Structure formats: structure tokens, C-alpha cells
Amino acid sequence: MKLIDTHCHLNLPYFKDDIDETIHRALNADIEMVVVGTDYKSSKKGLEIANRYQNGVYVAVGLHPESLEDRTEQENGDKAYFSAEEFNADIYQQLAKFPRVVAVGEIGLDYFRHNTAAHDWELIKQKQRQVFREQLEFALQLGLPVIIHCRQAHDDMLSLLTDFKNKYRQLLPTERSWGVLHCFSGDENLAWHYFNLGLSISFTGLITFSKNWDSLIRKMPDDRLLIETDAPFMTPEPYRGKRNEPLLVSYVAKRLADIRGVSAERIAALTTANARSLFRLS
Numbered sequence: 001m002k003l004i005d006t007h008c009h010l011n012l013p014y015f016k017d018d019i020d021e022t023i024h025r026a027l028n029a030d031i032e033m034v035v036v037g038t039d040y041k042s043s044k045k046g047l048e049i050a051n052r053y054q055n056g057v058y059v060a061v062g063l064h065p066e067s068l069e070d071r072t073e074q075e076n077g078d079k080a081y082f083s084a085e086e087f088n089a090d091i092y093q094q095l096a097k098f099p100r101v102v103a104v105g106e107i108g109l110d111y112f113r114h115n116t117a118a119h120d121w122e123l124i125k126q127k128q129r130q131v132f133r134e135q136l137e138f139a140l141q142l143g144l145p146v147i148i149h150c151r152q153a154h155d156d157m158l159s160l161l162t163d164f165k166n167k168y169r170q171l172l173p174t175e176r177s178w179g180v181l182h183c184f185s186g187d188e189n190l191a192w193h194y195f196n197l198g199l200s201i202s203f204t205g206l207i208t209f210s211k212n213w214d215s216l217i218r219k220m221p222d223d224r225l226l227i228e229t230d231a232p233f234m235t236p237e238p239y240r241g242k243r244n245e246p247l248l249v250s251y252v253a254k255r256l257a258d259i260r261g262v263s264a265e266r267i268a269a270l271t272t273a274n275a276r277s278l279f280r281l282s
């Protein structure tokens with residue numbers, strides 16, 4: 001049963017001691033993966049990792065909205081991986097020319113507020129929108145799909161994507177999606193807005209411990225469904241609380257199969273075909 005984990009962060013220090021073992025565990029189980037960057041350093045690291053493998057490990061390069069702020073002083077250890085960076089298309093262009101790069105991501109908007117003063121916060125949000133737009137255009141130029149992160153910012157996200165689509169309608173593919181809303185956690189109404197824009201959505205281990213998305217999962221179009229781990233985060237049941245890894249994407253597939261009342265093989269075939277189409281994998 002071939003699966004593709006469309007979103008994992010094996011490039012973060014959580015995997016520094018056992019990265020190759022982690023990748024082998026997945027590849028041996030016929031699971032391929034897309035290693036997703038959050039800034040220049042992690043994007044470059046993702047590429048170095050992918051280049052060590054003949055097959056099955058792909059990369060996305062991009063600047064995460066949280067990487068625009070220096071959050072190194074945050075107490076939350078995760079935020080220590082986000083340090084302020086200006087988006088510079090040239091340095092990402094250098095990375096993106098490597099054949100293993102299959103997407104620009106993760107990029108987007110994150111309005112979950114940390115310890116920022118109100119005035120600075122408005123400037124940061126403005127900057128997030130500007131950098132996101134630049135990266136959408138950058139992806140279009142390169143002919144790559146986008147992996148989108150959105151937290152507490154769906155109104156701005158929808159209006160920004162609608163403007164983008166209207167502006168570049170002729171250049172965007174119509175026969176397949178041009179991007180994915182990763183770790184989708186919005187409601188049904190929101191999902192349909194994204195489908196209408198020509199985007200797919202991707203589910204993580206979150207659906208293994210919440211029934212919030214069952215109805216959407218039953219009704220949504222087959223060709224817009226993707227799976228991911230977002231490892232090391234979002235660990236599925238029964239491993240919640242432990243570090244996540246690409247191998248465990250099978251639990252997301254299994255849960256989708258249960259919700260839809262079909263076999264896991266059917267979900268595997270469907271989501272793998274969708275990932276291949278989005279990222280243009282052979």
C-alpha cells in the first residue's frame with residue numbers, strides 16, 4: 001500500500017539523531033514524503049536530506065509566516081526554530097532549481113498572537129500578507145504548487161487568494177490543484193471556498209482524535225484530498241504524545257477509510273494519485 005506523507009519536518013532538530021533511520025522506516029513501508037521548509041536554513045537542509053536518497057524523498061522550500069518574526073525568546077521550544085528572516089526570492093530560486101523541489105512551502109498567514117505589542121502586530125500581519133503574495137508569485141513563476149499554512153487568518157487568506165487567482169487566472173492550472181491548505185482545521189464552508197479557488201486540503205493526525213471533520217471528509221471531492229503527518233507534530237492515535245514521523249501517516253489514511261467506509265487501499269490509491277498530480281511526481 002503506497003502512501004505519500006505530503007508534509008513533514010524531518011529537517012527540524014527533533015530528528016537530528018535518527019533522521020536516516022526515520023526515513024528508512026517509512027520507505028521500507030512504501031511511504032514517500034515531502035520534507036517542508038519553514039525558512040532558508042530548513043529549506044536547504046530539506047534539500048540536503050532529499051539528495052541523499054534515490055527516490056521517495058521530496059522537498060518544499062519557502063518562508064513560513066512565523067519566520068518573519070524573531071520568536072527565539074518565546075518559552076515554547078518549538079518557536080526557537082523561527083528566527084527573523086526577510087524573504088529573498090534569489091536565494092530560494094537557487095534552491096528551487098534542484099529537481100527534488102516539488103513545491104513552494106510552507107507559506108501563508110499566522111495570526112495567532114504571541115507577545116507582540118498592538119502596533120507592531122498590525123505591521124507584522126501586513127508584512128505576512130506581502131511576503132505570502134511574493135511567494136505565491138514566485139511559485140507561479142517557477143511552475144510549482146504551493147503548500148499553505150493558515151492559522152486564525154482565513155478571512156484575509158480567502159481575500160488574498162481570490163485576488164491572486166483573479167490576477168493570474170490564465171497562468172494557473174485548471175486540470176489539477178495549484179496548492180494545498182495543509183493541516184486543514186477549518187469548517188466545511190471554508191473548505192468549499194478553497195475548493196472553488198482550485199485548491200486541495202490535507203489532513204493530519206488531528207482527525208484521529210476529533211470527529212469535527214467527519215462530515216466534510218464524507219462529502220468532499222475525491223480529487224482534493226491529501227494526507228500528511230506534519231511530523232514531529234500532530235501525532236495520530238494511538239501514538240499521541242510521542243514524536244510523529246512519516247511512517248504514521250498510515251493512521252491518517254486508515255481513519256479516512258473508516259470515516260468513508262472504504263478500504264485503506266482505496267484511500268491510499270486516491271491520496272497517492274492526488275499527491276502525484278499536485279507535485280507532479282512520476
Ligand SMILES: [Zn+2]
Pocket residue numbers: 007009036106230
Ligand atoms: Zn508544517
